Amino acid sequence: MLVFKFGGASVKDAAGVANLANVVKKYAGGPLLIVVSAMGKTTNALEKLTKAYFEQHDSMHILYDEIKQYHYGIMHELFGSEHPVFDEINNTFVEIDWMLEDEPVDTFDFIYDQLVSVGELLSTRIVDAYLSQSGLNSKWLDVRGYIHTDNTYREGVVDWTKTCESIQQDIPAMLSQNIIVTQGFLGGTSENFTTTLGREGSDYTASIFAACLNAKSVTTWKDVPGVLNADPKLFTDTVKFDELSYAEAMEMTYYGATVIHPKTIKPLQNAGIPLLVKPFGDPEAPGTKIGNTSNQSFEKAVIIVKDNQVLLSVSAKDYSFITEKHLSNVYNIFAQNLLKVNVLQTSALSLSACFDFIDERFEKLMGQLQENFNVKYNSNLKLITLRHFEQGLIKQLTEGKKVLLEQTSRNTAQIVFASN
Numbered sequence: 001m002l003v004f005k006f007g008g009a010s011v012k013d014a015a016g017v018a019n020l021a022n023v024v025k026k027y028a029g030g031p032l033l034i035v036v037s038a039m040g041k042t043t044n045a046l047e048k049l050t051k052a053y054f055e056q057h058d059s060m061h062i063l064y065d066e067i068k069q070y071h072y073g074i075m076h077e078l079f080g081s082e083h084p085v086f087d088e089i090n091n092t093f094v095e096i097d098w099m100l101e102d103e104p105v106d107t108f109d110f111i112y113d114q115l116v117s118v119g120e121l122l123s124t125r126i127v128d129a130y131l132s133q134s135g136l137n138s139k140w141l142d143v144r145g146y147i148h149t150d151n152t153y154r155e156g157v158v159d160w161t162k163t164c165e166s167i168q169q170d171i172p173a174m175l176s177q178n179i180i181v182t183q184g185f186l187g188g189t190s191e192n193f194t195t196t197l198g199r200e201g202s203d204y205t206a207s208i209f210a211a212c213l214n215a216k217s218v219t220t221w222k223d224v225p226g227v228l229n230a231d232p233k234l235f236t237d238t239v240k241f242d243e244l245s246y247a248e249a250m251e252m253t254y255y256g257a258t259v260i261h262p263k264t265i266k267p268l269q270n271a272g273i274p275l276l277v278k279p280f281g282d283p284e285a286p287g288t289k290i291g292n293t294s295n296q297s298f299e300k301a302v303i304i305v306k307d308n309q310v311l312l313s314v315s316a317k318d319y320s321f322i323t324e325k326h327l328s329n330v331y332n333i334f335a336q337n338l339l340k341v342n343v344l345q346t347s348a349l350s351l352s353a354c355f356d357f358i359d360e361r362f363e364k365l366m367g368q369l370q371e372n373f374n375v376k377y378n379s380n381l382k383l384i385t386l387r388h389f390e391q392g393l394i395k396q397l398t399e400g401k402k403v404l405l406e407q408t409s410r411n412t413a414q415i416v417f418a419s420n
């Protein structure tokens, strides 16, 4: 069996959904499970809505209306004005209507998952209805009954044993009858609340299904020809990798390459399942194959850029040396706030850590750190990570920039600098 994943960009409009159906048709002869993300930038829009709702801001209604209109617009193009899918979508929105009517009482992260998850519920309903309309035998599956997580909202931790049990129990029989269409990014708790697996987590969903079902491969369909050495929106002259090892792909995602979600590779590697990254506009093209290979070459360095970084500098209040005890205290606070450190450097008197700036978590983090430490920070920074680089490239990329931190090892260089 095959697992396909279609990201938001591939279903951002009616033409995208139609293209998805064409791709799927080519593979409809064998068992196929399709994981779909929210359409276009819907997850970002829902994040904004969640914030507005949590703060009871007036913009809430406008934001919500835009999300509705966007989906109805696509549906009108795909289905005309009458189709049973309109009822399903109306019902999905009604649940949000109810939620938004009351003032928020739960934690932000909990509310986030209940609201933001709607993006995938909507997109999969639409895709499933369109595949059926195109003559394909598709079936909509609510993933929340299969991917079981704990209740770490926004970063649900998957219970693999329970998840694989549920999947193996039901899905093979369904796949012998239907193409399954299900939501990426979502999970469910034992109390039937919705969780999300972390931004861009749909790849991970695909990899969980593939691992539990021992799929032949996972294909993630993208708006790029495959895995490139750098983001083509930021760099010209990018090159595509034909093959990459699991290890290299894992390194790349660890450092922030957004082409694949970081948690995706490991389960596939354990099960020996290849991950194909292919262009949705050209389904016959080979793309990139990530798997067991020694056949990878780096004619150009891998360049990974992360924006919106913050660099913290933490020192002891009495200006004493930074000890292991201090380090472990600081790291505990990072972990409690679900922060992932992108670069770390310690000196005698301070610890510097660079991570993604997450507005809702920053104030709490600062408060906790400041109880025991002096903390300084710079925000709005850029982090560039290079792999398989030559020294000249560092110079070229940092020319005229205010570099705040640089760390180089044999294969990897990381540079933090001011964005402008």
Ligand code: ASP
Pocket (backbone or CB within 6 Å): 007, 008, 037, 038, 043, 044, 119, 184, 185, 198, 199, 200, 201, 202, 203
């Ligand atoms: N829709 C979710 C996001 O944008 C999950 C995904 O795209 O993989 O983060």
Ligand code: MG
Pocket (backbone or CB within 6 Å): 007, 008, 037, 038, 040, 043, 200
């Ligand atoms: Mg998305």
